[in-house]
Ligand SMILES: Nc1nc2c(c(=O)[nH]1)N[C@H]1C(S)=C(S)[C@@H](COP(=O)(O)OP(=O)(O)OC[C@H]3O[C@@H](n4cnc5c(=O)[nH]c(N)nc54)[C@H](O)[C@@H]3O)O[C@H]1N2
Ligand SMILES: Nc1nc2c(c(=O)[nH]1)N[C@H]1C(S)=C(S)[C@@H](COP(=O)(O)OP(=O)(O)OC[C@H]3O[C@@H](n4cnc5c(=O)[nH]c(N)nc54)[C@H](O)[C@@H]3O)O[C@H]1N2
C-alpha cells in the first residue's frame with residue numbers, strides 16, 4: 051500500500067551497511083572529480099589530516115585508524131566538489147531567479163570563487179576585489195551610530211583561531227552581540243548545566259562508553275547526525291550493556307547497525323541490535339518521563355534501600371529535599387498523560403537505571419529545542435546526580451553537540467554573555483576596552499533587526515535567516531539592513547535577502563590548504579568531549595581568490611577600525627601567534643601550541659570528571675521544575691527533524707533513506723491511529739495550521755512509527771510554523787520541536803509558498 055505514494059516506502063535494512071557504502075559512492079561520483087580528490091576522504095580524522103566538518107563526535111585518541119562515516123563523506127564531498135559558482139554563473143542567473151531555486155539547488159551549484167556584491171540596478175551579484183569589498187563594509191561599519199547596531203553571527207564550523215579573531219573584532223568594535231548557532235541548538239545545555247554541575251559541557255570521554263553499564267539515548271538520532279557514534283553504541287551492545295532509547299520516532303540508527311568498516315559484518319546476514327528498549331515518548335513529554343523515572347527510583351530506594359548514593363548526595367550536592375518533594379508531588383496520572391508513556395514503561399527504564407552501576411545519558415535536540423529545554427537538561431542532571439553518576443569511569447552526561455566546532459567557538463569567546471574575568475584578560479592581551487554590556491543572542495538579534503535597532507549583520511558561516519524560526523519575519527529583518535556580509539563556502543538563501551549593501555565573501559573550507567605569510571597554516575577545534583586537536587587542510591582551494599576565515603575577519607576588522615593598534619596582519623600570517631593570544635586569554639589553554647601538536651591533542655578541564663563543581667556554593671545542585679497537574683488533552687504537537695541527506699540548511703539530496711523517503715521533503719509523518727481519528731489517509735495532502743494561524747500547505751501525510759499525538763516534518767521547510775517569540779525563556783532556544791498544530795485536508799487553492807519551493811523544486 052505504501053509504495054503507491056510517490057517517494058514513500060519502507061526501509062528494511064540496518065543503519066550503515068551496504069546502503070551507506072552505496073551513498074558514499076554516489077556522493078563521490080556526483081560531487082568529485084578524480085581519485086586524487088577522493089584521497090581527501092582518507093585524510094579525514096587522521097592525526098595529520100583534517101577534522102571532519104560533519105559532527106562533533108570525538109575520534110578514538112591517538113587514532114591512526116580509518117574513521118569516517120557516510121555523512122562525514124557527504125560533508126567532505128559537498129565541500130570538495132568540482133562545481134563552481136563563478137562570475138559567469140551570477141551573470142547568467144539574476145537574484146530573483148535564484149530565489150526560486152530550492153536550497154538543494156542553490157548549494158549544489160558549487161563553491162564560491164570570488165568576492166561578490168549585489169547590484170540592485172541589474173539584480174545580479176557581481177564580482178568585486180577584496181579591497182573594494184572590505185572598503186564597502188568598512189564604510190557602513192564606520193558610519194554606524196552605535197557599535198551595538200551590528201550583529202556578529204557565528205556558525206559552528208569556524209575554527210578556534212577564526213572564532214577568536216572574530217570575537218576580538220566585535221569587541222574591539224564595541225559590542226557583545228554574538229548571535230550564534232549554539233543559540234538555536236545546545237544553549238539549554240550551556241545555560242542549564244552550569245547551574246546544575248558547574249560547566250555547560252558534556253562530562254564524559256569516549257573511553258567512558260567502554261565502562262558504562264547502561265546508556266540512555268534521549269531525543270537524538272545518531273544514525274544520521276552522529277554516525278560515528280553507532281560504532282560506540284554497537285560495541286556497548288555487544289558487551290551486553292543495555293541501551294535505552296526515548297524518542298517519539300522509531301529511528302533505524304537506534305535500532306540496528308552494520309558497520310561498513312567491518313567486512314565480516316557486511317557479509318553476514320546479521321546486524322548489531324542497538325536499543326535494548328525503545329520508548330516512544332510523546333513530543334515534549336521528556337520532563338514528565340524524567341520525573342517519572344525519578345519517582346520510580348525513589349520507590350525502589352524505599353523498597354531496596356541501596357539505590358540512592360547517599361554519600362555522594364551528602365558530600366557533593368544541595369537541594370535534594372526540594373527535588374524529592376517535587377517528584378513526590380507529581381502524580382502518575384499526570385506523568386502518564388504528559389509523557390505519553392505508561393507507568394510500567396517508565397518503571398522499567400528506572401529499573402535499568404537503578405541496576406546499572408555506571409550510567410551515561412546522551413541527549414540531543416529532542417531535549418533542548420522546547421520551551422522547557424533548560425528544564426529538560428537539568429532534569430537529566432538531577433537523575434544522574436541521584437546515583438552519583440559523575441566523576442567515575444563509565445558515568446556522566448553526554449550532550450550530542452551540533453556543528454563540528456560549536457563547542458570550541460563558545461570556549462574562545464563567541465558568547466553574548468561574557469564573564470568579566472575573560473574580558474579583563476582580553477583587554478590586557480590586546481590593549482583594548484571591551485564593552486561590558488551583554489549582547490544579543492540569535493532571537494534578540496533578529497528581533498533587533500526587525501525593529502530597526504540593528505542595521506548590520508556579519509555572518510561567519512551559516513544560513514541564519516533560514517535556520518531561524520519564522521522566515522517571514524526573519525527574511526524581512528535581514529532585507530531591512532544597511533549591510534549584510536556573508537562569509538561562506540557556498541551561496542545560500544540568506545545571501546539573497548539583500549540589504550542596502552550585500553557582500554558575499556568566499557572562504558576556504560576545513561579540507562583546504564591555507565597558505566599565509568609564514569607558510570601553510572593549520573587550525574584547531576574542540577570536540578564534544580572537550581578534546582582540542584589540530585586540523586590540517588590539504589586540498590587545493592576552489593579558486594586562487596578564496597581567502598581563509600581568519601584573513602577575511604582581519605580584513606573586515608581593519609576596514610571597520612581605522613585606528614586599530616592590533617597587529618591583524620601579523621596574527622593572520624602565522625596562526626601560532628593567534629594560539630599564543632588564546633592562551634593569554636584562556637588559562638586552560640596553557641602551552642597551547644606545544645600540547646596541540648601532540649597527535650590527539652589535549653583535554654580542557656571538565657570539573658565534574660573530578661567531582662569539582664564550579665557553582666557558587668561549590669556543590670552540584672538538584673533543581674526543581676514545578677509543574678501544574680493539568681488534565682486537559684494535549685494538542686497535536688509537531689516536531690521538526692533532519693533528514694538523512696541534509697546538514698542543517700544544506701540539503702545534499704531530497705532522500706531520507708532510513709525513513710523510506712525518496713526524492714521529496716514535503717512530508718508530514720503521523721501516527722496511524724491519529725490519522726484514522728482525523729479521517730486522513732496515507733498519502734493525503736494536508737494543510738498544517740498553528741493556533742496562531744500560521745500554515746504549511748499541501749504537504750503529504752504519511753503513516754509512520756511515531757508516538758500518538760506527535761507529528762514530524764523536515765526543517766527548514768516547517769520553520770514557517772514556529773513564531774520567533776516561541777523560545778525557552780531560560781536559554782533563548784527556539785521551540786522548534788514542539789509546535790501545537792491542527793491538520794485538515796489541503797484546500798485545492800493553496801498558493802505556492804517558499805516552503806513548498808524549498809521542499810520540492
Ligand atoms: N549529517 C548531519 N549531521 C549533523 C547535522 C545534520 O543536519 N546532518 N546537524 C548537526 C547539528 S547542528 C546538530 S544540533 C546535531 C543534531 O542532532 P539531533 O539532535 O540528532 O537532530 P534532530 O534531527 O534535530 O533530532 C533528533 C531526534 O529528536 C527526536 N525528537 C523530536 N522531538 C522530540 C521530543 O520532544 N522528545 C524526544 N525525546 N525526542 C524528540 C526526533 O525524533 C529525532 O530522532 O547534529 C549535527 N550533525
Ligand atoms: N526547525 C528547525 N530549525 C532549526 C533546527 C531544527 O532542529 N529545527 N536546528 C537548529 C540548529 S541545531 C542549528 S545549529 C542551526 C544551523 O544554523 P547554521 O549554522 O546557520 O546553518 P548551516 O545550514 O549549518 O549553514 C550552512 C552554510 O554554512 C556555510 N559553510 C559551510 N562550511 C563553512 C565553512 O567552513 N566556513 C564558512 N564560513 N561557512 C561555511 C555554507 O555556505 C552553507 O550554506 O539551525 C537551527 N534551526
Ligand SMILES: [Mo]
Pocket residue numbers: 231234235236451452453
Ligand atoms: Mo545545532
